[in-house]
Amino acid sequence: xxxxxxxxxxxxxxxxxxxxxxxxxxxxxxxxxxxxxxxxxxxxxxxxxxxxxxxxxxxxxxxxxxxxxxxxxxxxxxxxxxxxxxxxxxxxxxxxxxxxxxxxxxxxxxxxxxxxxxxxxxxxxxxxxxxxxxxxxxxxxxxxxxxxxxxxxxxxxxxxxxxxxxxxxxxxxxxxxxxxxxxxxxxxxxxxxxxxxxxxxxxxxxxxxxxxxxxxxxxxxxxxxxxxxxxxxxxxxxxxxxxxxxxxxxxxxxxxxxxxxxxxxxxxxxxxxxxxxxxxxxxxxxxxxxxxxxxxxxxxxxxxxxxxxxxxxxxxxxxxxxxxxxxxxxxxxxxxxxxxxxxxxxxxxxxxxxxxxxxxxxxxxxxxxxxxxxxxxxxxxxxxxxxxxxxxxxxxxxxxxxxxxxxxxxxxxxxxxxxxxxxxxxxxxxxxxxxxxxxxxxxxxxxxxxxxxxxxxxxxxxxxxxxxxxxxxxxxxxxxxxxxxxxxxxxxxxxxxxxxxxxxxxxxxxxxxxxxxxxxxxxxxxxxxxxxxxxxxxxxxxxxxxxxxxxxxxxxxxxxxxxxxxxxxxxxxxxxxxxxxxxxxxxxxxxxxxxxxxxxxxxxxxxxxxxxxxxxxxxxxxxxxxxxxxxxxxxxxxxxxxxxxxxxxxxxxxxxxxxxxxxxxxxxxxxxxxxxxxxxxxxxxxxxxxxxxxxxxxxxxxxxxxxxxxxxxxxxxxxxxxxxxxxxxxxxxxxxxxxxxxxxxxxxxxxxxxxxxxxxxxxxxxxxxxxxxxxxxxxxxxxxxxxxxxxxxxxxxxxxxxxxxxxxxxxxxxxxxxxxxxxxxxxxxxxxxxxxxxxxxxxxxxxxxxxxxxxxxxxxxxxxxxxxxxxxxxxxxxxxxxxxxxxxxxxxxxxxxxxxxxxxxx
Ligand SMILES: [Zn+2]
Numbered sequence: 001x002x003x004x005x006x007x008x009x010x011x012x013x014x015x016x017x018x019x020x021x022x023x024x025x026x027x028x029x030x031x032x033x034x035x036x037x038x039x040x041x042x043x044x045x046x047x048x049x050x051x052x053x054x055x056x057x058x059x060x061x062x063x064x065x066x067x068x069x070x071x072x073x074x075x076x077x078x079x080x081x082x083x084x085x086x087x088x089x090x091x092x093x094x095x096x097x098x099x100x101x102x103x104x105x106x107x108x109x110x111x112x113x114x115x116x117x118x119x120x121x122x123x124x125x126x127x128x129x130x131x132x133x134x135x136x137x138x139x140x141x142x143x144x145x146x147x148x149x150x151x152x153x154x155x156x157x158x159x160x161x162x163x164x165x166x167x168x169x170x171x172x173x174x175x176x177x178x179x180x181x182x183x184x185x186x187x188x189x190x191x192x193x194x195x196x197x198x199x200x201x202x203x204x205x206x207x208x209x210x211x212x213x214x215x216x217x218x219x220x221x222x223x224x225x226x227x228x229x230x231x232x233x234x235x236x237x238x239x240x241x242x243x244x245x246x247x248x249x250x251x252x253x254x255x256x257x258x259x260x261x262x263x264x265x266x267x268x269x270x271x272x273x274x275x276x277x278x279x280x281x282x283x284x285x286x287x288x289x290x291x292x293x294x295x296x297x298x299x300x301x302x303x304x305x306x307x308x309x310x311x312x313x314x315x316x317x318x319x320x321x322x323x324x325x326x327x328x329x330x331x332x333x334x335x336x337x338x339x340x341x342x343x344x345x346x347x348x349x350x351x352x353x354x355x356x357x358x359x360x361x362x363x364x365x366x367x368x369x370x371x372x373x374x375x376x377x378x379x380x381x382x383x384x385x386x387x388x389x390x391x392x393x394x395x396x397x398x399x400x401x402x403x404x405x406x407x408x409x410x411x412x413x414x415x416x417x418x419x420x421x422x423x424x425x426x427x428x429x430x431x432x433x434x435x436x437x438x439x440x441x442x443x444x445x446x447x448x449x450x451x452x453x454x455x456x457x458x459x460x461x462x463x464x465x466x467x468x469x470x471x472x473x474x475x476x477x478x479x480x481x482x483x484x485x486x487x488x489x490x491x492x493x494x495x496x497x498x499x500x501x502x503x504x505x506x507x508x509x510x511x512x513x514x515x516x517x518x519x520x521x522x523x524x525x526x527x528x529x530x531x532x533x534x535x536x537x538x539x540x541x542x543x544x545x546x547x548x549x550x551x552x553x554x555x556x557x558x559x560x561x562x563x564x565x566x567x568x569x570x571x572x573x574x575x576x577x578x579x580x581x582x583x584x585x586x587x588x589x590x591x592x593x594x595x596x597x598x599x600x601x602x603x604x605x606x607x608x609x610x611x612x613x614x615x616x617x618x619x620x621x622x623x624x625x626x627x628x629x630x631x632x633x634x635x636x637x638x639x640x641x642x643x644x645x646x647x648x649x650x651x652x653x654x655x656x657x658x659x660x661x662x663x664x665x666x667x668x669x670x671x672x673x674x675x676x677x678x679x680x681x682x683x684x685x686x687x688x689x690x691x692x693x694x695x696x697x698x699x700x701x702x703x704x705x706x707x708x709x710x711x712x713x714x715x716x717x718x719x720x721x722x723x724x725x726x727x728x729x730x731x732x733x734x735x736x737x738x739x740x741x742x743x744x745x746x747x748x749x750x751x752x753x754x755x756x757x758x759x760x761x762x763x764x765x766x767x768x769x770x771x772x773x774x775x776x777x778x779x780x781x782x783x784x785x786x787x788x789x790x791x792x793x794x795x796x797x798x799x800x801x802x803x804x805x806x807x808x809x810x811x812x813x814x815x816x817x818x819x820x821x822x823x824x825x826x827x828x829x830x831x832x833x834x835x836x837x838x839x840x841x842x843x844x845x846x847x848x849x850x851x852x853x854x855x856x857x858x859x860x861x862x863x864x865x866x867x868x869x870x871x872x873x874x875x876x877x878x879x880x881x882x883x884x885x886x887x888x889x890x891x892x893x894x895x896x897x898x899x900x901x902x903x904x905x906x
Contacts, residue, residue, distance in 0.1 A: 038059065038167065038367070038368055038372070039167055039174075039371075043173060044166075044171060045169075045171075045172050048080060048169050048170035049075050049079055051162060059160075059364070060156075060364025060365075060366075060368070061351075062351075063159070063200075063350075063363065064162065065197070065201045066096055066198050066201070067096075069161075070099060073101045073162070073165065073190065074086065076165050076166065076169055077101065079169070082109060083103060083106055083109055083169060083181070084103055084169070085109055086102075087099060087102065089251040090250065090251025090252070092193075092194050092195045092231065092232060093195060093231065093247065094198070096198070097194070098189075098191070098192070098194065098248055098251055098252075100187050100188060100189045100255065101165050101187075101190070102187050103165060103168045103187075104184070104185040104186070105181045108141060115141065116258055116259060118136045118139065118140045119140060120257075120258070122260065122393050123260035123392075123396055124462050125400075126400060126462070140389060141183060141184045141185045142183060142184045142185075142381045142385040143184065143187065143261040144180075144184055144185070144186050144263045144265075144377065145187045145261035145264045145333075145338075146164060146187065147189045147252075147266045148161045148191060148192065148370075149161075149190070149192060149268075150237050150268070151193065151196065151230075151237075151238065151268060151269070152195065152196020152198070152230070153197075153200040153228030153229050153269075153347075154268050154345075154347060155200060155201075155269065156269060156347065156348070156363055156369075157267035157269065157345065157370045158191045159367045160367045160369075160371040161189070164186075164374050165188050165190075167371070167375060168186060168375075168378075176375070176382075179379065179383060180378045180381075180382045182382070183381075183382035183383070183385040184385060186378050187261065189252070192237065192248060192252070193231050195231050196229060196230055196231055200227070204350060207222070208220050212351035212352045214354035214360050216272070216353065216354065218350070221348075221349035224654075225653050225654045226661070226662070230662060233246065233662045233665060233666040234658045234661060234662025234663075235659070236659060238327075238328055239325070239499070241326070241327045242326055242327045242332060242432065242469075242470055242503070242505075242888075243327060243888035244431055245886070250431065253332075253431065254431075256333070260337075262338055262381070263296075263377065263381040263388065264330065264338045264339070265340075265341050265373075265374065266328070266330045266340070266341070266342050267343045267345070268342060269345050269346070269349075269366065270345070270346060270347060272346050272348055272349060272353040272361050273355055274316075274344070275313075275316060275346055276344065276345055276373070277315065277316055277320065277321055277342070277343065277344040278304045278305075278317065278343045278344075278373055279298075279341040280297040280298050280301050280317055280318055281318065281323040282319050282321055283322060283478065284323075284324050285323050285324070286331065286335075286469070286475060287475065287476065287478075288335065288468060289334055290398075293391075293395075296391070297339065299384070300339065301317055303376055304373050304376050307376045311372060313368075313369055323340075324475070324477065324498065324499065324501075325498070325503065326466065326503070327503065327886075328342065330342045332432075335466035335469055336433070336463060336466060337395035337396050343370065345366045345369050346361055396462035397462075399462050399463065399464035400462055401460070402460075403458065403461060403467075406459055408459050408515040409458070409519050410456055410516050410518075411456075411514075411515055412455070412456055412513065412514040412520065413506065414451070414511070414514060415451060415453045415455075416510075416511065417557075417591055417811065417812065417813050418557075418558070418559030418560055418561075418562075418812075418894070420559045420561030420562070420618060421510065421559065421890055422509070422511045423453075424509070424560065424561075425505055425511050425890075426438070426457075426527065427527070429467075429505075430527040432463070433463050434457065434461070434463050434467055435457070436455055436457050436526075437456050437526045437527060437530075438454070438456070438524055438527070439452055439453065439455075439520075439524050440452060440525055441522065443521075443522035445516065445520070450514070457471065470505045471506060472504060473507065474502065474850070477501065477851070485497060486853070486854075489791060489853060495794065497851070500796070500819070500821065501795055501796055501849075501850035502796045502819075502848070502850025502851075503797075505888070507797045507849055508817065508819070509891055534618075541611070541615060547607070549599045549607045550599055550624055551599065551625040552599060552624045552625060552626060552627045553601075553602075554597045554610055554622060554623060555585070555590060555596055556595040556620070556621055557590060557620065558592070558594055558595065558810045559894070560811065560893070560897075561618050561619045562619050563672055563894065564617045564673050565614065565616075566643065567645075567673045567897075567901065568613050568616070568617070569597070569609075569610060569613055570644065570645035572609060573603075574597060574606055576595050576597055576643045577597075577640045578593055578595050578810070579594045579595075579633055579635075579639065580592060580639040580640075580641060580807050581632060581639050583631065583634070583635075584630040584631045584632055585630060586624070590632075592807065592810050593810025593898070595643075596635055596640060641807075641905040643901065644905065646674070646693040646903075646904050647677075647692050648668065648675065648676040648693065648900060649676065649679050649692045649694070649696070650665060650677070650695070650696040651679060651684065651697050651700070652679060655682075655700050655701060655702055656681065656697075657698060657699045657700050660884075661678075663884040663886065663887055666884075667887060668900065671887065671897075672900075674897070681702065681705070682704070684709065689716040689721065690719075692716070693721065693722060694721075694724065694900050695713070695721060695722070696726070697723070697725045697733075698729065699727035699728040699882055700732075702729065703732070713740075714740070717872060717875065719872065719873055719874065722874055722899070723740065723874070723876045723877070724877045724896070724899050724903070725876065725877070725878045725879065726881075726882050727879065727880065728824070730826070730878040730879060730880060731745050731824060734878075735754070736754050741829075741867065741869055742829055742830065742833035742834065743826045743828065743867065745789075745826055745827075746826070746859065747789060747790070748790045748791070748855065748859075749859075752827060790823045790855065792821070793821060793856055795820075795850060796819075796848075796850030797817040797850055798840050798841070798852070798860060799815060799817055799840065799846060799847075799848050800818045800839065800841070801839055802815065802838050802866075802895075803838070806837045806868065807898070807902050807906060808837045808877070808902070809837060809838075809895075809898075810898050810902065812891065812895075815841075816838075816891040816892065817848040817891060818838075818881055818891075820852075821881065821882075821885075822881075824881065825856075825860060825863050826864050827864075828862070828863065829864065829867050833869055834868055834870060835867070835868045836864040836866075836867055837866045837867065838864065838865040838895070839863065840862065840863050840864075840865055842861035842862050846860055865881065866878070866895060867880075879896070883896040884896055
């Protein structure tokens with residue numbers, strides 16, 4: 001389920017779908033008068049163990065916990081080893097296994113490696129002779145990948161997965177199952193998010209009543225913070241496919257590239273008031289989805305529809321669930337050539353759920369519907385094996401040929417002031433099967449020379465449509481769709497935009513991308529070869545003697561990788577300084593933020609230790625034997641501030657928004673290796689703040705922090721603390737009764753949010769009504785609300801200009817793009833209150849990518865994105881938006897880590 005649109009499902013569905021044929025005034029389960037057998041009239045092989053034999057209950061009677069899913073899969077594998085393979089593809093952060101059960105004919109299981117080679121050959125058809133291609137197409141299976149429960153509280157699909165596996169292995173004399181085994185390989189991933197499901201099952205069991213409670217707000221389904229939807233770091237992994245930040249997603253993508261499946265289904269749950277959703281998807285459809293793929297959405301949808309009609313299950317199509325953002329579990333496979341589809345079942349969020357219409361939806365209903373859709377899909381894929389394989393092969397070939405004839409032949413990623421970000425982006429592309437190589441020498445491009453180390457991404461490659469999705473500045477939504485959304489917005493009907501409208505990775509990383517209309521001829525090293533070379537150089541250097549220490553020390557230009565190195569080095573006790581201003585030394589220009597490790601200030605072991613860290617983090621160390629600068633700031637200047645290992649606390653639990661809290665913690669601990677203590681909002685009062693340097697408030701509402709608690713925070717800031725507020729936390733900090741930040745959020749039209757509405761002022765009202773009754777009114781004007789928050793921006797990348805003379809901008813080129821989402825616009829700080837370090841662009845320089853409504857374009861212009869307000873000896877650093885959005889907005893994450901690492905030094 002995509003959380004925010006639960007209510008929309010109902011609003012959009014028109015007449016509420018009738019699911020139950022319950023008599024008026026009675027309660028009945030949805031399927032009370034219908035056969036509830038998963039597959040009626042099927043005979044099962046008693047040698048294959050049933051769920052009851054292994055776990056003690058029938059399908060749908062209990063919510064199977066993660067570890068028991070594995071127990072049953074192992075039992076099935078043990079009973080039918082010749083027709084199954086059980087593969088563990090990753091471990092979660094909480095060390096739970098992620099596994100798939102592969103089901104196929106004994107011949108296919110015996111020759112799995114050869115089959116994989118065939119599948120990989122089809123996925124890269126370059127140089128494949130037509131006769132060889134035909135031979136592979138004739139013998140290869142169609143691969144159907146069924147992925148369940150990426151959202152841990154969308155529980156029924158995992159139990160359906162167990163039944164899918166049982167049915168495929170145990171059904172006897174079933175023509176559909178025979179066809180599936182003959183024509184296909186079915187890969188069943190019963191649980192994409194074990195940590196989230198474990199969290200849900202735990203609170204569900206703790207809240208369990210004597211008999212399952214169907215009340216919507218019963219404690220067993222009313223999940224405490226953060227809920228089971230997310231993984232350990234509270235990521236929505238159905239948004240993580242191209243960002244690849246989580247081990248679960250990385251493991252899946254790696255396994256994906258072994259099999260290159262042709263049909264991929266991501267099975268979810270949605271509101272219990274809804275019915276069942278399958279393809280074809282709603283508008284907008286990503287324009288890089290081919291007509292052929294849309295043809296298959298329709299074919300699979302019709303097959304599912306026919307089966308659901310036959311069994312009397314309600315469903316809807318072409319509503320709510322769009323296919324636009326390329327990071328979903330359905331869409332990333334689409335841009336690799338698969339028929340990718342999302343299925344959604346109304347959730348009982350427990351064993352029984354009483355719907356508004358009085359009918360009771362059961363867990364078993366969910367298992368039944370998901371099982372039916374999944375098996376029907378596998379059957380449809382098997383029946384169409386030859387055509388689907390041929391279309392997949394054509395997809396990968398046409399991606400190459402389109403890249404050879406399109407306007408962009410190659411994307412060049414140029415290492416800028418922080419080369420580590422371009423490299424990180426290049427590596428990220430490579431991990432998802434995109435071909436990337438690295439220029440070994442500088443090369444000319446028109447009047448310009450691009451440096452060695454420029455990354456080349458050819459458009460002509462089998463994953464070319466994924467390349468375009470990730471590297472183009474913008475993927476456009478259809479005009480008609482946008483017009484309709486604007487009409488709905490003006491009428492306050494709410495838009496039908498499902499997710500963010502921008503994600504361009506070069507913008508999010510702030511890496512310059514140059515597109516060329518013919519391939520560059522420069523000599524380049526493929527990524528795999530480059531990585532091997534880096535590895536062997538590091539190994540050789542690790543054993544080498546460190547050499548004499550430099551007279552002065554080492555310089556390290558600031559950037560994302562340097563920030564990770566600094567966090568590590570400070571923790572090891574290495575003393576570091578950071579330059580607030582740029583300088584030139586030995587003919588080389590150094591950016592603000594550049595780090596100095598002085599030989600005289602450190603132990604004799606420093607050079608070796610720092611060199612090891614530089615190899616780990618891929619950072620350049622520059623030895624210097626003189627501190628006599630050519631120009632700019634001196635290395636002994638007061639502006640060469642001393643860094644200290646910051647003791648960081650962040651707020652956690654109720655009050656914080658789970659994803660923001662999760663992104664913050666992940667970014668600190670895992671992205672930059674900066675330890676952080678997560679503290680529940682309610683426990684902040686117990687923290688000895690004298691032991692804290694940095695306090696981070698993720699987006700959230702902190703009304704419980706008031707009175708003494710608030711005073712303690714102010715005293716701590718005055719004494720030198722660095723408070724960092726994110727998004728809604730910044731709104732909270734700016735409230736009059738909080739007073740941490742001398743700004744305010746704006747209403748629509750620019751009025752400050754704190755000011756009372758004129759209509760509420762005494763005496764105002766009568767006058768207004770009097771004048772209104774005097775003559776005809778301007779209706780449109782009369783219905784406009786007095787006080788309204790700005791229209792929410794549905795996830796766009798906006799340009800932010802940074803103050804080059806402020807240390808928070810270290811490692812940037814003075815302009816970045818920030819992900820902006822929601823209705824939050826701040827007035828700038830006055831000069832006597834603080835610095836507006838980052839402000840949104842204006843006019844054409846505002847929107848870098850994505851959709852911003854016309855009112856917003858005016859109102860965002862020149863408003864602050866990043867503020868620094870001193871308070872006594874410390875300061876408040878406020879972000880208007882979440883800088884760590886889904887952990888793929890690398891450029892703004894750099895600003896965030898700058899605040900954490902450099903803030904306490906200022
Ligand atoms: Zn979901």
